[in-house]
Amino acid sequence: MSKTMRAAVYENPGVITVKDVxxxxxxxxxxLIKIAYTGICGTDWSIYTGKYSADKLPLIAGHEFSGTIVEVGSEVIGLSVGDRVTADINMGCGHCFYCRKGQTLLCSEFRQLGIHMDGAFAEYVKAPWKLIHKIPESMDMLKAAFVEPTSCVIHSLKALNMPIGSSIAILGSGLGSLHAAAAKERGAAPIIVIGRNKDRLEIAKKMGADIVISTEDYPDPVERVRELTGGRGADYVIESVGTPETYEQALDMLRPGGTLAAFGITADDDVMRINPAKLVLSEKKITSSCAGVGEDWTDAITLLSNNRIDPTPLFSKIMPLDKMEEALLLLQKNRNLVKIFITPVEGSETINL
Ligand SMILES: [Zn+2]
Ligand SMILES: [Zn+2]
Incomplete structure (x- = not known):
């Protein structure tokens, strides 16, 4: 094996170089894992623009990946060269208050592969063996590279703990469509997805939304959600956009006694207005979730490999590693595109999915 590999290195904000490292x-x-595919996520854009992880540059980003094991350390148990895998990207110190409680995401030493340390926009990535998940035969490598976002959605759904037959409104038609698919699996009805882009809303329908609301047709979707839910508002609401305005709408379209899941990431200095009196009198609850971790990954693999959640309508393109920067810019420019996968396999061309 040659000692170098091709990697997309985020050098400085706005500068990516694909080079030998x-x-x-x-x-x-x-x-050590030989990468098959790595999905591009909003976080990768935030690292590119310098909004996130700027102190970690230069960095090889990429945290949604699949690949094949090519080397195992001497202490590794139950994994072999040739295994098809993905990896939980979340690492804690292992012995603090939160880690002991299994709340790795809250550890003060919390780090994520491909966000705080080198990741998978490269030919190879290394990961601790305890974070590795084997991929079942029935699951292809593209879906395997989509376990990470699925685990995040499952984590948020678990926080809602929603009974069967509950109504749910989801703001956002990117990962919002994946929330819709998960909510359908949970027996929610009706599932209402709110977004702007009508092509993306078509995808939301394919993935389980019963009703879609375009903000082009309904600039204030709160009234529309109330109309669709007997005038009350939805039992559950998921905010998957990440602006103060949509967070305020989310709380407004929730029925009294209902629960809001905070999922979309806003800018660091964004502030949401809440009227405390209204909150007290309406007994609304707010849950939040920042990533999928631990058993959320196992659950994501189970649901994807048994086709309970089919994410393929979200898959837009596969692009070669050399076009990393072009792919990031394309996702910003063309809002019809949802998920682009990068492959480091030599000689690969762009494929529209
Ligand atoms: Zn991601
Ligand atoms: Zn810890």
Whole structure:
């Protein structure tokens, strides 16, 4: 094996260079994975623009990946060269108050592969063996690279703990469509997805939305959601956009006694207005979730590999690693595109899915 690999290195905000870098060296408790696909996520754009992880540059980003194990450390148990895998990207210190409670995401030493340390927009990535998940035969490598976003959606759905037959409104038609698919699996009805782009709303319908609301037709979707839910508002609402305005709408379209899941990430200094008196009198609840971790990954793999959640309507393109920067810019320019996968496999061309 040559000692170098191709990687897309985020050098400075707005600068990505695809170049040869050393292949990561594993320790006794790590595995080396040859990447098949790595999905591009909004976080990768935020790292590119310098909004996120700027102190970690230069960095190889990429945290939604699938691949094949090519090397295992001496302490690794139950994994072999040739295994098709993905990896939970979330790491805590392992021994603090939160880690002991299984709340890794709240650890003060919390780090994510491809966000705070080198990730998978490259030919190879290394990961601790305890975070590796094997991919079942029935699951293709594109879906395997989509386990991470699915685990995030499942984590948020678990926080809602929604009984069968509950109405749900979802703001956002990117990962919002994936929330719709998960809510359908949970027995929610009706599932209402709110977004602007009508092509994306068509995808939301394919993925389980019963009703879609375009903000082009309904600039204030709150009234529309109330109309569709007996005048009350939805039992559950998921905010998956990430602006103060949509967060305020989300709370307004929730029925008294209902629960809001905060999922969309806003800018650091954004502030949401809440009237405390209204909140008290309406007994509305707010849950929040920042990533999928631990068993959320197992659950995501189970639901994807058994076709309970089919994410393929969200898959837009596969592009070669050399076009990393072009792919990021394309996603910003063309809002019809949802998920682009990068492949480092030599000689690959852009494929429209
Ligand atoms: Zn992501
Ligand atoms: Zn910890």
């Amino acid at each position: 050393p292949i990561p060296e594993i320790n006794d408790s790590e595995v």
